Amino acid sequence: MINFHPSEMQLQSFANGTLNPSLSLIVSSHCDLCRHCQQKLKEVTQVVASQSLIVSEKEESDLSVFGDMMQNIMDEPEDMNTRASEPSFLDLDGRHFPLPRSLGRFVNRTASWKKLVGKLWQAQVDIGGDVRAEFIYMEHGGSVPEHTHRGNEWTLVINGEFEDGHHHFETGDLILLDSQHTHTPVSNDPDGCLVFSIVDKPLHFTSGLARLLNPFSHLFFK
Amino acid sequence: MLVETTLQHSKTTSNKMNAANTESSSGLSSEVLAECLVAVAERRCRTSFSKLFSHFAPRLRSYALKQIGNEAIAMELVQDTLTNVWQKAHLFNGEKGMPSTWVFTIARNLRFDFLRKMQSRKEDICADDLWPVLVEQTASLDEELVDDTVTLEQILEKVGLLPEKQKQVILAVYVHGKSQQEVADETDTPLGTIKSRTRLALQKLKELLDEND
Ligand SMILES: [Zn+2]
Numbered sequence: 001m002i003n004f005h006p007s008e009m010q011l012q013s014f015a016n017g018t019l020n021p022s023l024s025l026i027v028s029s030h031c032d033l034c035r036h037c038q039q040k041l042k043e044v045t046q047v048v049a050s051q052s053l054i055v056s057e058k059e060e061s062d063l064s065v066f067g068d069m070m071q072n073i074m075d076e077p078e079d080m081n082t083r084a085s086e087p088s089f090l091d092l093d094g095r096h097f098p099l100p101r102s103l104g105r106f107v108n109r110t111a112s113w114k115k116l117v118g119k120l121w122q123a124q125v126d127i128g129g130d131v132r133a134e135f136i137y138m139e140h141g142g143s144v145p146e147h148t149h150r151g152n153e154w155t156l157v158i159n160g161e162f163e164d165g166h167h168h169f170e171t172g173d174l175i176l177l178d179s180q181h182t183h184t185p186v187s188n189d190p191d192g193c194l195v196f197s198i199v200d201k202p203l204h205f206t207s208g209l210a211r212l213l214n215p216f217s218h219l220f221f222k
Numbered sequence: 223m224l225v226e227t228t229l230q231h232s233k234t235t236s237n238k239m240n241a242a243n244t245e246s247s248s249g250l251s252s253e254v255l256a257e258c259l260v261a262v263a264e265r266r267c268r269t270s271f272s273k274l275f276s277h278f279a280p281r282l283r284s285y286a287l288k289q290i291g292n293e294a295i296a297m298e299l300v301q302d303t304l305t306n307v308w309q310k311a312h313l314f315n316g317e318k319g320m321p322s323t324w325v326f327t328i329a330r331n332l333r334f335d336f337l338r339k340m341q342s343r344k345e346d347i348c349a350d351d352l353w354p355v356l357v358e359q360t361a362s363l364d365e366e367l368v369d370d371t372v373t374l375e376q377i378l379e380k381v382g383l384l385p386e387k388q389k390q391v392i393l394a395v396y397v398h399g400k401s402q403q404e405v406a407d408e409t410d411t412p413l414g415t416i417k418s419r420t421r422l423a424l425q426k427l428k429e430l431l432d433e434n435d
Contacts, residue, residue: 014352017330021338021347028352042319049326053281057247060280069301070275074268079309080414083350083357086401102351129345 032100143186160193388423
């Protein structure tokens with residue numbers, strides 16, 4: 001059962017196309033997994049559309065500004081070549097994880113899996129821009145050292161369950177954190193947990209040995 | 223500073239007056255717009271497209287001007303959006319939403335991709351990733367034939383009753399998971415034909431299943 005969804009406001013700006021692109025990618029992937037938000041997004045989009053496509057009677061009556069546009073368009077042939085979306089998967093250690101549709105195109109831009117500390121795996125995803133995107137796989141009992149964020153951390157649970165000391169998250173849950181949060185993710189799922197995550201600033205480790213990583217964190221988290 | 227404030231103030235006032243003087247137009251109804259889209263999709267009906275154009279072009283222009291501000295680019299957005307409507311009307315599905323919502327989402331996607339291109343350090347995320355408006359998704363059979371009371375066996379039994387060619391395309395796409403493009407290549411048939419054949423086959427299947435009730 002999915003318990004953590006985007007807010008109404010976030011869905012609204014997502015439908016408007018004005019939400020931050022990275023966050024949009026996470027929200028869109030969430031909607032691929034969440035029927036509830038799919039339905040809500042449909043309703044919100046309808047409202048946004050009707051608010052966006054308004055015109056005064058005066059503007060509507062004057063089609064001369066468009067010149068030959070209509071004629072030019074109708075000279076074009078029908079276009080049946082539509083991009084089809086195919087199901088896509090991510091492989092790790094013989095396991096085959098189905099991905100949300102929105103992430104499908106990024107499989108080809110995912111680096112190979114690297115084993116990090118403990119039972120943690122990471123595969124970086126090149127989505128460009130000034131953010132860092134990655135798939136993280138926590139094996140059973142695997143955990144990320146306690147850290148806060150200087151910026152935002154947006155995470156979507158793709159498969160499995162984990163805890164972070166505050167909440168329990170399951171497949172499809174959306175986790176949006178900012179610099180006020182400190183957390184220690186750990187997975188107690190016998191099958192581990194796969195998440196997709198985007199951070200827009202380096203993480204800041206707050207405890208133990210991991211603190212020593214801070215001066216170098218820009219090396220790990222560009 | 224003072225001048226600016228005054229200017230802004232008078233602008234707001236005149237906007238208000240405009241709003242009071244000119245009601246926003248409601249234009250054509252959803253039903254009429256949907257009929258026009260179907261007519262364009264099925265027989266490239268020019269009269270229907272001109273109705274769609276007259277309805278949407280001014281609305282899209284006003285949307286684009288508000289979003290982008292530049293007249294030339296706004297016009298480009300109008301043209302690209304309506305070109306998609308003309309060329310891809312077959313992708314409109316009246317069961318999934320209203321015509322104006324569909325057209326808006328096409329414009330929103332174009333605007334999103336346009337603004338992405340303008341930025342220097344940009345994420346490489348495109349509108350198609352976020353909103354598959356003009357992306358064809360092969361929905362699963364039970365999704366297409368939404369009815370929880372129908373079992374897969376019942377569906378397959380009805381598939382057997384379809385004309386041979388329709389049966390083949392349904393089996394290839396929904397049982398063997400091939401894309402419509404692959405089916406087109408393998409059978410040396412134009413993609414458009416495979417698409418309309420799939421659509422007809424699904425329609426026929428729905429009818430056959432409804433006869434059961
Ligand atoms: Zn949701």
